[in-house]
Amino acid sequence: MAMLHIVNKSPFDRSTLDSCLQSSKDGAAVLLIEDAVVAAVNGTSVSAKIADALSSKSVYVLGPDLNARGFQDADMIDGIKSVDYAGFVDLVAENSNVQSWL
Amino acid sequence: MMEPWEENESPVKKFMFVNRKAPYGTVYALESLEVVLISAAFDQDVSLVFVDDGVYQLKKNQSTDGIGMKNFSPTYNALGDYDINKIYIEAESMKERGLTLEDLQELTYEDEDDDWAEKSSINVVSRAELAELMDAQDVVISS
Numbered sequence: 001m002a003m004l005h006i007v008n009k010s011p012f013d014r015s016t017l018d019s020c021l022q023s024s025k026d027g028a029a030v031l032l033i034e035d036a037v038v039a040a041v042n043g044t045s046v047s048a049k050i051a052d053a054l055s056s057k058s059v060y061v062l063g064p065d066l067n068a069r070g071f072q073d074a075d076m077i078d079g080i081k082s083v084d085y086a087g088f089v090d091l092v093a094e095n096s097n098v099q100s101w102l
Numbered sequence: 103m104m105e106p107w108e109e110n111e112s113p114v115k116k117f118m119f120v121n122r123k124a125p126y127g128t129v130y131a132l133e134s135l136e137v138v139l140i141s142a143a144f145d146q147d148v149s150l151v152f153v154d155d156g157v158y159q160l161k162k163n164q165s166t167d168g169i170g171m172k173n174f175s176p177t178y179n180a181l182g183d184y185d186i187n188k189i190y191i192e193a194e195s196m197k198e199r200g201l202t203l204e205d206l207q208e209l210t211y212e213d214e215d216d217d218w219a220e221k222s223s224i225n226v227v228s229r230a231e232l233a234e235l236m237d238a239q240d241v242v243i244s245s
Contacts (some may be wrong), residue, residue, distance in 0.1 A: 008127070009127075010155050012198065012199065013155050034127040035126075035127030035128070035155070038124065038199065041199070041200060042200065044198065044199050044200040045200075047200070063168065064167075065126075067165045067166075068126050068164060068166040068169045068173070069124065069125065069161060069164060070158075070161030070162055070165075071161070071163075
């Protein structure tokens with residue numbers, strides 16, 4: 001069973017997403033919530049980093065947080081999955097452990 | 103003789119509010135907007151800057167139904183009615199985030215010196231131009 005990593009800070013403001021991507025193992029799940037959802041948007045200066053992570057990890061976005069910031073699923077990098085709050089709970093239940101990168 | 107409150111009429115100062123945070127994740131964006139609207143009551147020379155993650159505050163199509171928070175982005179439309187029409191958006195910040203002006207909401211004001219013609223309040227500036235603007239202020243409040 002893999003670990004679920006939760007990131008909630010904008011990658012343009014803090015380095016937590018970088019730390020998470022560097023300190024997580026292949027097969028891990030990464031969930032972007034709150035201000036971190038902008039990392040999922042296509043065409044930004046961090047998109048390549050996320051696209052690279054997708055080759056070895058699953059990346060999820062909390063949809064309601066994405067929509068609040070004016071973005072839709074169609075704006076996301078291919079391969080990222082959008083989840084609702086129930087999906088968030090499922091991810092926590094499905095993975096063996098959770099780490100919140102505050 | 104002048105009444106006490108008529109003496110030493112304070113000169114108009116240049117106030118700049120610098121918005122650097124995305125909305126909703128923290129309360130800075132909302133609080134800053136409220137301070138800006140209050141500042142309009144003091145008839146000062148107010149300008150607003152959106153830089154770094156602050157550019158996300160003006161993103162179109164914000165929909166907060168799913169997070170149970172108030173979508174305060176329509177309130178930026180009121181700035182023009184409060185005579186706050188100097189709005190600067192930093193070009194480099196938009197570019198890093200894959201955004202163009204098309205992705206941001208329009209902000210306008212009615213120019214009383216031009217038969218109340220509706221004009222855009224938004225000025226896209228470079229980092230270097232923003233440094234010059236900041237340097238010319240009396241007060242800079244960043245959040």
